[in-house]
Amino acid sequence: MRINEWASLYVRLLGAQIRAQLQYRASFLLQVAGHGMITVLDFVATAVLFYRFPNLAGWSLGEVAFLFGLGGMAFGISDMVCSGFDRLSIAIQTGTFDRVLTRPVAAFTQVLASDFQLRRLGQIGQAALVLAVAIAIVDVNWTPLKLVVLLSALVSGVFIFSAIWVIGAAITFWTVQTSEVTNAFTYGGSYLVQYPMSIYADWLRHFFIFVVPLGFVSYLPSLYILGRADPLELPAALQLCSPLVALAFVIPACGAWRLGVHHYQSTGS
């Protein structure tokens, strides 16, 4: 399938999902508002801590808000786009995944297009607001490169989180139930990327930079943009490497997906 045909089918399937969600208008609006509130309250809780302690591991309130907004947006967007993978466990249990395999379109495309949590717009919007406020209050000498790093970090962050959703879904082909391990990296990861990683133990920081590269979502690019010293003393070049790392992480995720589908076809559910 050519890329434009693929995109047009994807948009059509998404459109159907969104029309279906909008059938329940009141529920939709309440959930948008609810998700937005959760993000704001999360941040208010953090800000309250700053009232008592002037900084968090040496990070000012504005700097933490920057991380919070950037990480929150990356997670929110990937959560909105990839919720079909999060719900794969249900599709396997109810047998709708069998239907996916009887259609002449790749299973990956169909699962990707099977859900689109528009209600996450509330969360994404609030995270964007926190990021905008942070940009206004932090003392940063903006250069074109810093702007590029910010935008590429956001895109890379979406891909890194998405790869985790896909790997989690691939594991579901073995476990049937979504595993708590997966949730630890997705929902857990969303908290991880919203705070400075210098608050965590060394081994944990290394794990989230070199194994599951969540450090590249917000922490490392923020060190560059905010001009902060790296307490881990890793090569400074890593702070610009988010796109490469995202690409390198997406490849094994696709491999895991293929293995998972193959496993499903040999075992059933």
Added chain:
Amino acid sequence: MIIDVHDLAKTFRVYRKRGSGLLGVLRREPVDVHAVAGISFTVEAGEMVGYVGPNGAGKSTTIKMLTGILQPSGGHMRVDGLDPARDRLELARRIGVVFGQRTQLWWDLPLIDSLDLLRHIYRVPAEAYRRRLASFVDLLDLGPFLHTPVRQLSLGQRMRGDLAAALLHEPPILYLDEPTIGLDVVAKARMRDFLAEINRERGVTVLLTTHDMADIGRLCSRLLIIDHGRLIYDGSLAAIKSRFGGERTIVVDLEDEAPPLKVEGTTVMRVDGPRQWLRFERRATTAAQVISTVVASARVRDVAIEEPEIEDIVRRIYQGELEAPRGC
């Protein structure tokens, strides 16, 4: 032949607990379940074949392998010249699949939206889509609910929508898994008429699993019976009827309860108070003879003669009571 299955097998490995509690979870022992244990058959283009057997016999597993959902663990198969396990995406364009208990329609959207989405999934050209849609609206009478959300449709309406959805890309092969389950008598009859029509007019090859022998009687000239993963009968429904339909059961209501009656050429199948069921072969004796013997030996209030239901015959074949030679 459009479907060629040779020695097809599917083995699932399940883990059985050893002992109880937490230890049992840890010490699991693998057990191989042979869901399909070496099945061979062929289907010619344009045939309509019924595939029946008790729950857990391997019907659905076979269908899943023939659609490419599951990879077989042994044997060979060809569907319209393709290997389902290897050419799944290509095969998907040539088969229609209806799972009676699971709709493929978009639950919250009007039926027409689902058909339009499927048109894009299967890349049906706009002109062909218009023509086919018009024909399905006509044949299945979809008009009154084409713009109704699927979740508000009755089961019968939904199944008609599902049939249109499965046939929109004009597949030469249609698999139906329990297509009439849960439908009322009128909806069942309508579904059967439609299937007979597309088979006759368009030459669609149909393989259907069902629990309802009336589906088979109305639609299928050929019957495959499967049990414990093996094919135990492959032949016409008429052949089963002529071979096993010679049995009759006489239901006798006596004045009083009595021990099982002894009548030459009959077997007492059941005793329920004063009522007894006597089965006999028409070749061995006649109903008249049986009745006169019974009347001579006991006080009889009422007598009825029952012919065997096809359900009963098939059930007894797969319970092993009747021996079914293959290919009769």
